[in-house]
Amino acid sequence: MTDPIRFNDGASYERYMGVWSQLAGGAFLEWLAPAPGRHWLDVGCGNGAFTELVALRCAPRALHGIDPSAAQLEFARTRSALSDADLREGDAMALPYPDDRFDVAVMPLVIFFVPDPARGVAEMVRVVRGGGLVAAYAWDMHGGGFPYHIVQREMRELGAVVPAPPRPEASRRESMEALWRDAGLIDVAWCELTVQRTFASFDEYWGTIVGWDAVGRTIATMSAANVAQLQSRLRAQLPTDARGCITCSARANAVLGRVPELPVPPHQG
Secondary structure, three states: OOOOOOOOOHHHHHHHHHHHHHHHHHHHOOOHHOOOOOOOEEEEEOOHHHHHHHHHHHOOOEEEEEEEEEEHHHOOOOOHOOOOOEEEEEEEEEEEOOOOOOEEEOOOOHHOOOOOHHHHHHHHHHEEEEEEEEEEEOOOOOOOOOOOHHHHHHHHHHOOOOOOOOHHHHHHHHHHHHHHHOOOOEEEEEEEEEEEEEOOHHHHHHHHHHHOOOHHHHHOOOOOOHHHHHHHHHHHHHHHHOOOOEEEEEEEEEEEEEEOOOOOOOOOO
């Protein structure tokens, strides 16, 4: 059994995943094409990487974010674009908001961390008004879409126990679509997002992965020989150009749906 992944360092998470989150998040927002002036909720906002994109690109009328990690939220509050955002601690499966509060609720790179994904989606539906959007994107964990898929694979080959989200199956396209339809959402649509990130050198790549606690702790348990072998295997497989730059690809599944509008009651009298 793997240890749970903890998010307690916003800065290291920014280097490890925040950049990837914004790359995928930008593509996601282009696909979502939301109208300006909406009330937004970012469920699992973490260190604010995606929330910042919403603030900068979507002209929200109001922007809220919720996350269980106080440390991640502390980092998010340092982003100048989020100075007016309402960021608070909370649980995706028990959102601390009234019904019909928002126009858009999003769950970026989070659904596979929610112990009960169906409950998390149901909560987003509850707090979004009729006609509003409920959407998410998640790395295709089973399809090899995770940005550091090669690292995880090689670590497992060397016998390391690699930290993993509790519900990786929730990132499958068919799983996400089923969750959205089962929650009563309509006009459900799906999109595949592919993004790339370039590291200046292998040293930068290696420093990025070991700098995040969840991965660094695992590598620290490996023998020196296995760490050297891991580095050798990665050097041989990572796409490196003549300058030593490494360009990696990642793939995410995205889904959206609309909350049905309640029928207008017939006029009486």
